[in-house]
Amino acid sequence: MTQTRTATPEDPAKVAAFEARIAAVESIEPNDWMPEKYRRQLVRMMSQHAHSEIVGMLPEGNWITRAPSLRRKISLIAKVQDEAGHGLYIYCGAETLGVDRAELIGQLLDGTAKYSSIFNYPTLSWADIGVIGWFVDGAAIVNQTILAKASYGPYARAMIRVCKEENFHKRQGYEIVATLANGTPAQKAMVQDAVDRWWWPSLMMFGPSDTDSPNTAELIRWKVKRKTNDELRQRFVNLTVPQAMAVNLTLPDPDMTFNAETENWEFGAIDWDEFNQVIRGNGPCNRERLEARRKAHDEGAWVREAANAYAAKQRASQASEAA
Amino acid sequence: MTGGPATPAPSIVPAPRQAPDALVEYLLRLGDDRLVLGHRLSEWCGHGPILEEDIALSNVALDLLGQATMFLRLAGQVEGRGRDEDALAYFREVVDFRNCQLVELPNGDFGFTIARQFLFDVHAVVVLDALSRSGNAELAAIAAKSLKEAKYHVRHSGEWVLKLGDGTAESHQRIQRAFDALWRFTPELFAADVVDAAMLAAGVGPDLAALQAVWDGLVRDVVERATLSLPHAAPPIAGRSGRQGSHTEALGHLLAEMQIVARSHPGAKW
Ligand SMILES: [Fe+2]
Numbered sequence: 316m317t318q319t320r321t322a323t324p325e326d327p328a329k330v331a332a333f334e335a336r337i338a339a340v341e342s343i344e345p346n347d348w349m350p351e352k353y354r355r356q357l358v359r360m361m362s363q364h365a366h367s368e369i370v371g372m373l374p375e376g377n378w379i380t381r382a383p384s385l386r387r388k389i390s391l392i393a394k395v396q397d398e399a400g401h402g403l404y405i406y407c408g409a410e411t412l413g414v415d416r417a418e419l420i421g422q423l424l425d426g427t428a429k430y431s432s433i434f435n436y437p438t439l440s441w442a443d444i445g446v447i448g449w450f451v452d453g454a455a456i457v458n459q460t461i462l463a464k465a466s467y468g469p470y471a472r473a474m475i476r477v478c479k480e481e482n483f484h485k486r487q488g489y490e491i492v493a494t495l496a497n498g499t500p501a502q503k504a505m506v507q508d509a510v511d512r513w514w515w516p517s518l519m520m521f522g523p524s525d526t527d528s529p530n531t532a533e534l535i536r537w538k539v540k541r542k543t544n545d546e547l548r549q550r551f552v553n554l555t556v557p558q559a560m561a562v563n564l565t566l567p568d569p570d571m572t573f574n575a576e577t578e579n580w581e582f583g584a585i586d587w588d589e590f591n592q593v594i595r596g597n598g599p600c601n602r603e604r605l606e607a608r609r610k611a612h613d614e615g616a617w618v619r620e621a622a623n624a625y626a627a628k629q630r631a632s633q634a635s636e637a638a
Numbered sequence: 639m640t641g642g643p644a645t646p647a648p649s650i651v652p653a654p655r656q657a658p659d660a661l662v663e664y665l666l667r668l669g670d671d672r673l674v675l676g677h678r679l680s681e682w683c684g685h686g687p688i689l690e691e692d693i694a695l696s697n698v699a700l701d702l703l704g705q706a707t708m709f710l711r712l713a714g715q716v717e718g719r720g721r722d723e724d725a726l727a728y729f730r731e732v733v734d735f736r737n738c739q740l741v742e743l744p745n746g747d748f749g750f751t752i753a754r755q756f757l758f759d760v761h762a763v764v765v766l767d768a769l770s771r772s773g774n775a776e777l778a779a780i781a782a783k784s785l786k787e788a789k790y791h792v793r794h795s796g797e798w799v800l801k802l803g804d805g806t807a808e809s810h811q812r813i814q815r816a817f818d819a820l821w822r823f824t825p826e827l828f829a830a831d832v833v834d835a836a837m838l839a840a841g842v843g844p845d846l847a848a849l850q851a852v853w854d855g856l857v858r859d860v861v862e863r864a865t866l867s868l869p870h871a872a873p874p875i876a877g878r879s880g881r882q883g884s885h886t887e888a889l890g891h892l893l894a895e896m897q898i899v900a901r902s903h904p905g906a907k908w
């Protein structure tokens with residue numbers, strides 16, 4: 316979509332002016348000049364983010380029909396619905412950079428676009444719904460609080476709005492976890508099992524370690540990203556360990572120790588082989604997730620066509636009335 | 639049992655059944671319609687034809703489940719046996735459910751879901767409007783709140799009936815087939831029985847026969863504008879209705895899924 320733009324060499328004076336604006340912490344807006352590489356990085360990040368919201372509806376949606384009380388059923392539907400809203404909102408933000416939603420969704424469905432690795436893990440019990448809210452929405456908040464200070468205005472503003480809802484999701488998830496942790500022995504075992512399964516994949520959500528993250532340096536210089544993956548991951552761990560202790564749940568990391576000097580909870584080694592496998596499409600549910608999205612898209616084609624045809628008829632009849 | 643009286647000899651004469659409290663039955667009908675349809679709609683969440691419809695169908699599901707919660711809670715209170723809305727939703731059997739069969743039918747394609755929704759939404763608007771003037775103040779309050787939501791729902795489903803009916807040849811054919819298949823489930827919506835008669839006499843419920851004509855007019859108006867047609871007559875389905883606990887086989891599967899977690903942990907809090 317952007318080949319023609321990349322072919323033109325960029326005016327060094329414009330690049331310098333752009334970088335000066337970034338340095339002055341000015342917000343970059345859709346009609347402002349920006350280097351092509353900046354635009355492409357943003358499209359990449361925003362579309363990955365939007366896809367993650369949409370694919371993320373599937374693992375949690377999996378438990379809507381089995382939620383164990385009416386109150387929980389209602390709040391889970393509302394949560395999954397919020398994620399659809401986030402996806403829509405971020406796709407709209409990406410469209411300000413000159414791409415359209417259909418094109419981005421096409422890239423998701425043909426497997427060329429990425430989305431968060433976390434959603435390729437299965438939800439196996441009701442407790443997963445609590446733990447996902449606590450860990451996954453919690454990790455999203457750590458990421459998005461920083462993204463809300465990103466240099467591209469539409470993305471930063473989207474993050475402020477989205478983050479408010481993620482906070483609500485996290486509180487709700489943690490409340491489910493606390494209820495189960497204080498419940499029957501079977502409920503307690505269920506929630507500990509969910510913690511054991513989701514902890515490491517949640518740490519992987521922050522992406523590769525800084526030493527292996529090819530994009531980070533430039534993204535930080537342009538204030539697209541404001542903190543490194545490892546900094547954010549550490550922040551998440553520091554926030555989460557005391558929350559686990561408060562409800563007497565154990566995080567599955569025998570190496571976890573508190574460093575009194577740095578005040579960091581130092582955690583054990585992440586299995587990057589697993590992460591890379593999941594990113595490459597070999598996670599437990601990669602195929603199922605994409606298959607579900609493709610099925611919804613294909614089976615919805617006749618509906619979208621009908622809506623377009625109807626709208627065209629309406630426009631035509633309005634035009635003939637006006638004539 | 640030890641030391642107690644001897645077990646009485648089995649009798650072929652049925653034990654006298656306690657007449658169910660008509661108001662409880664009536665509230666269960668209102669609550670179960672919304673619980674079951676809200677559940678069905680929630681099955682679309684994450685699988686809709688466009689993102690905007692995932693959001694819209696979820697909205698309707700949320701409203702219906704909220705209404706179900708209020709109606710079932712009131713049913714439990716009136717019944718006075720200590721059952722709350724969750725006990726009623728999660729610990730009753732298929733034959734204890736009082737929803738109409740229309741709402742329990744599997745979703746089918748988007749056209750089937752929309753046609754089913756439209757037929758129900760028009761019914762909801764007509765019935766809730768009457769119930770908002772019910773002699774039972776608590777019921778009237780729930781109905782008035784629900785009516786506002788139902789008016790939005792019928793606008794949404796009605797617009798889709800128009801779009802699909804007057805969209806493409808394929809969409810026209812699909813939604814026409816849906817109306818053809820669903821029409822025989824509609825007489826049940828207005829088939830008054832002893833419970834409805836008791837509610838009418840008590841000034842709680844509406845005269846269903848009078849409402850049916852209104853419903854019919856509203857449905858036909860949209861269906862005709864959508865260039866669709868309705869089958870000439872809808873022969874009622876023989877046998878008892880869902881209002882008395884007679885259901886399609888689909889409801890058992892729906893409840894098995896809905897109730898599995900709650901029933902696996904009796905007495906647990908969530
Ligand atoms: Fe989200």
Ligand SMILES: [Fe+2]
Pocket residue numbers: 398452480481484
């Ligand atoms: Fe969220």
